[in-house]
Amino acid sequence: MDNQVYLKILKCFGAKGTRFTTEDLARELGTSKRTVYAYFSSKDEMIEKTIDFVFSQIIQSDTDILEDAGLPIQEKLRLYFQNIPDAYSIGAIIRHMDDFQRYYPRLYEKVNHHLDMIWDGAIELVEEGMNRGELHQVDTVILKLMLNETLKKLLDYEFIAGHQVSFESGTKAMSDIVLYGLIKAESS
Template identity: 30%
Template structure:
């Protein structure tokens, strides 16, 4: 049994039942004792941190590939970077994220740090676009805070049950469309 297999089964369990699964249930799915699972991961929180690390690493790798893709325009890179998610969105379902925040605050804190601090590439992209005239001049820090605030508000709405059931990916797409294009109809020629 490997750490990767445990992480894979844990990921499947998060998708199936959320973050409130028991280590005993997980060990049964793995066909091993709970003690053996704890030999790989001293706590459920350590297991969830590693699971989150893998997703965040994937996002960073995808972002680097996106930024180095010379075939994409700057506005296209900006749009894609703002809606970037890991390939498997199970952990990033809006209901799952609010559950993570409520029951595993240390793991949530790790994600929160990523969300609030991982903006260097976007800032650089915006500054490059503004200098080249591809983007109008605007306060990048206000833009970042509006995005973060919108993301957190989507998660709050999800946890209160007042959300329409949309995925995080779909909600981010809608929010980014509004941020980049506004809400007024485009005027014709």
């Protein structure tokens, strides 16, 4: 399946949420509804495969970082935090979670499952670094909670608009706080 199809579904989804129609997608693709149904058997399948597409891209790029044996843990962590997902793609999905919960409960659970796992690689790196004595000891349950909740807030349009922060600046600030902390290192 051409990635452009998923990007067009995301565009329709971003504009209308779960209320987009097959006709909307066909118009976006410059094709017929019949052609759309040659790719997908139902609207549910369109949405589910698009969710899978978005999260598989995130998982693959995170895996590439985690499996790079030539990088020290600190560099892997820096890269992992710089590899924050595209705000539009994931935000288009998150913004319509109420509709998912109401009309597509199985897909709602799937998105939540993906979001709950999005920081697992970073947590594994932190635990490995702590075990090696390369990182400070921290409570990884609380760290993961902080990361999950911050990401969800940064994907919430009302929060972003109300606090005049962009997704990109917010994720950079979050990663800087996690990676470099609040207290300046004492000079020797």
